[in-house]
Amino acid sequence: MKGSSRPREGSGSAQVSGPTATLAAYIQERGLKQSRQRERIAQSFFAMGGHVTVEQLVARVRRDDPRVSVATVYRTMKLLAECGLAVARQFGDGQTRYEASAGRDHHDHLICTACGEIIEFANERIESLQEVVARRHGFEVESHRLELYGRCARCRPPGRARPEARP
Amino acid sequence: MKGSSRPREGSGSAQVSGPTATLAAYIQERGLKQSRQRERIAQSFFAMGGHVTVEQLVARVRRDDPRVSVATVYRTMKLLAECGLAVARQFGDGQTRYEASAGRDHHDHLICTACGEIIEFANERIESLQEVVARRHGFEVESHRLELYGRCARCRPPGRARPEARP
């Protein structure tokens, strides 16, 4: 249940302009402090890619550092969200998911109700129409959220390819 | 707009075929039982209209019947959702909201981030484009969710009229 195909940031060796650098800058500007935990959490988060639940992130971080507390992960993700490196998403399953957003354009989501795969997409036409609709009601749009739930190609009953064994 | 939705049930005379009747039918068909609580909860829910949180609903129901438990309200709303009279909505605020859906067409939401007002809208063009996008990714859409967050006419900074004083 993953599968994002996002272009990797310059994962070169001496590259310093990645999200980690942005976080460091943000931390310094605000007189906050860096820490092993924050670095680990951020690193794991960006390494995981996709749309990560706190639970998943905690598990991953603890693989390297078993004593990191859930609270710290929550607090750090809030930090990442504040400085624009992550976005919190609520798909209707009761778990907040975080998504890396460094320098990424806005996009919406296609979510497979069978295998859970999450695909991102963007559509200018839809965005425009949203503006039109909003204006029609006197609204000024600040943000929006569009999620399409359904069956992905592999999970579709009629087509071919087995639905991953979970109807 | 669709064919003037909500035909006011002019047909039967003695038969009140509103949502309450649908619930009663559903209850009987399934061998379930009616109860004072269920009636009160359903009645309050439909009377309130809009997008109601369980908390609000509980408060309202208890105004008439202080001993109704939260659990019963949850269970009853689940029942209403099962028989298609209500729909559970998750706007990102951590509270499940229920919305009456008897005979209503699909629609999406405009949500004011200042006063919390929720406006419904429907747009065929957007729906069509959603299908196109989904198909392009091999998805078959089962449902979707579109929410536009922003400032309603009254809450817009530049314009006039006061923001109702409730964030």
Place this chain on the structure above:
DNA sequence: ATGCGTGCAAAATTTTTGCATGGGG
């Protein structure tokens, strides 16, 4: 009489917060 519904409370989930301690700047 049978079994569903209810209230109450405990449990389960998910996220936040208080507090004492330790470490970064």
Place this chain on the structure above:
DNA sequence: CCCCATGCAAAAATTTTGCACGCAT
């Protein structure tokens, strides 16, 4: 050195579940 960050656990907030009892059918 001072303040921030962390861990731990308790607290919150929301929703579910177990249980015994009572009422509707």
